[in-house]
Amino acid sequence: MKSFFQILFFCLCTVLTVHAQQATVYTTAKDTPLRLSESGALSFTPAQQPLETQACVFVDASKTFQTFIGIGGAFTDAAAETFAKLPEAAQQEFLTACYDPQKGIGYSFGRTTINSSDFSTGSYTYVADNDTALTTFSVQHDMKYRIPLIKQALQKAGGSLPVFVSPWSPPAWMKDNNDMLHGGHLLPQYRQTWANYFVKFIRAYESQGIPIWGLTVQNEPMAKQTWESCMYTTTEERDFVKYFLGPSLQKAGMADKKLIVWDHNRDLIYERVSGILNDREAASYVWGIGFHWYETWTDHGMMFDNVQRVHESFPDKQLVFTEGCGEKYDEANLNEWHLGEKYGYSMINDFNNGTVAWTDWNVLLDEHGGPNHVGNFCFAPIHADTQSGKLIFTNSYYYIGHFSKFVRPGAKRIVASSNRGDGLLATAFLNTDGKIAVVVMNPTDTKMDYLLYIAGKQAPVTALPHSISTVVIQTP
Numbered sequence: 001m002k003s004f005f006q007i008l009f010f011c012l013c014t015v016l017t018v019h020a021q022q023a024t025v026y027t028t029a030k031d032t033p034l035r036l037s038e039s040g041a042l043s044f045t046p047a048q049q050p051l052e053t054q055a056c057v058f059v060d061a062s063k064t065f066q067t068f069i070g071i072g073g074a075f076t077d078a079a080a081e082t083f084a085k086l087p088e089a090a091q092q093e094f095l096t097a098c099y100d101p102q103k104g105i106g107y108s109f110g111r112t113t114i115n116s117s118d119f120s121t122g123s124y125t126y127v128a129d130n131d132t133a134l135t136t137f138s139v140q141h142d143m144k145y146r147i148p149l150i151k152q153a154l155q156k157a158g159g160s161l162p163v164f165v166s167p168w169s170p171p172a173w174m175k176d177n178n179d180m181l182h183g184g185h186l187l188p189q190y191r192q193t194w195a196n197y198f199v200k201f202i203r204a205y206e207s208q209g210i211p212i213w214g215l216t217v218q219n220e221p222m223a224k225q226t227w228e229s230c231m232y233t234t235t236e237e238r239d240f241v242k243y244f245l246g247p248s249l250q251k252a253g254m255a256d257k258k259l260i261v262w263d264h265n266r267d268l269i270y271e272r273v274s275g276i277l278n279d280r281e282a283a284s285y286v287w288g289i290g291f292h293w294y295e296t297w298t299d300h301g302m303m304f305d306n307v308q309r310v311h312e313s314f315p316d317k318q319l320v321f322t323e324g325c326g327e328k329y330d331e332a333n334l335n336e337w338h339l340g341e342k343y344g345y346s347m348i349n350d351f352n353n354g355t356v357a358w359t360d361w362n363v364l365l366d367e368h369g370g371p372n373h374v375g376n377f378c379f380a381p382i383h384a385d386t387q388s389g390k391l392i393f394t395n396s397y398y399y400i401g402h403f404s405k406f407v408r409p410g411a412k413r414i415v416a417s418s419n420r421g422d423g424l425l426a427t428a429f430l431n432t433d434g435k436i437a438v439v440v441m442n443p444t445d446t447k448m449d450y451l452l453y454i455a456g457k458q459a460p461v462t463a464l465p466h467s468i469s470t471v472v473i474q475t476p
Helices: 004-018 077-084 088-099 146-156 188-207 234-251 269-277 304-313 337-352 395-404
Strands: 022-029 037-043 056-067 070-075 109-114 163-167 212-216 258-265 288-292 318-323 355-362 382-385 390-393 412-418 425-430 436-442 448-454 457-463 467-474
Touching: 022 395, 037 457, 056 355, 056 425, 056 436, 070 077, 070 146, 070 395, 077 146, 088 146, 088 382, 088 390, 109 146, 109 188, 109 355, 163 188, 163 258, 163 318, 188 212, 188 234, 234 258, 234 269, 258 269, 258 318, 269 288, 269 304, 304 318, 304 337, 318 337, 337 355, 337 395, 337 412, 337 425, 337 436, 337 467, 355 395, 395 467, 412 436, 436 448, 436 457, 457 467
Parallel strands: 056 448, 070 109, 070 355, 109 163, 163 212, 212 258, 258 288, 288 318, 318 355
Antiparallel strands: 022 037, 022 467, 056 412, 382 390, 412 425, 425 436, 436 467, 448 457
């Protein structure tokens, strides 16, 4: 017997086959005023097989893949403190721009930190030193800036905004270097205490009306940084999940929280993930794998093949891009087009390799690319000039918006195939309302005319140089 959804989906695909579609194109392009702007309408006509020389993007809505969860950014201390410095009108402009699905780009996912990160004005934890029973645990620090910002974003997003949490470091007294900074390892005698700390944090935030969707074990567990950091070998992360964190979540009634391992770069993702997930007991607690883009930009791309290998080998686990941003902030480069193009390039390839959710780093930073207590200043999609109270939207904001505004939670990725390789990048999704969103990026210096094919029909489209477009196809 076929399920109701299967029958409904078959009918939808049949309708797509026999009716012409109407579509609207939204474009952001370099050296033009187009920024997520409606730039044209398409009408599809019956099509023959194209010539080999014709640039094409082929879409097949009858083949579906992963279910999309959401896109968003991180609620860091830096973002929250910058937000608090803005006048009320600018605060509302920011919230609308990021979280309103109609008037803004509709962020539908988020991340925040357990304890401080480099994007804090100083290091802190939620307990007194050597309090192994965690009787002093309190998130009072976050009540001033961070929790109010998350609550307002949650409200602007319509009351639903999955948030996952990540630690940069345990308290210094739990580590072998007695320092929240400069790497170090979690001491074995504090593994249960640290697992209990996660539970305490989740309960504290949920008591404030912020549901916690999931968590990662450790931000960048192979990076010894000058800021908050803690290193785990593959065996250490596996065993912490297997014997401490996984069981503690279950005991606390939090088995539904999505537990994510790795949370580091694409380069070594397969080695780490296979070492954890090949252990059946450890794997039983793991929902997914998180990854970043740092240190993976090479002449040969951003190592998307490594993500694909993980997806092929562990198809029952979900892939989440957990962090990325433009590094080494320089105000003179705030309008550099490559900042946005890196987002588009990464998002298209990550989604095409099975990623279900995508998280930018700081959702907002100040005019200096901070605050950051170790001087690791970075770019964000939106910066605030805290002196004038004005917001500065970088092209990264618009590139992200071409996905987050038009691909909504619950969408299914469908086939989008380009015959122009890196010259014409594409991905596509079927939303739950039946609308199809096809995102096409042209990172070249040349205008490219192509044919968009779907269900035996075609429409001519122009991709401007250094542009990204979303084609929203209305289905009958």
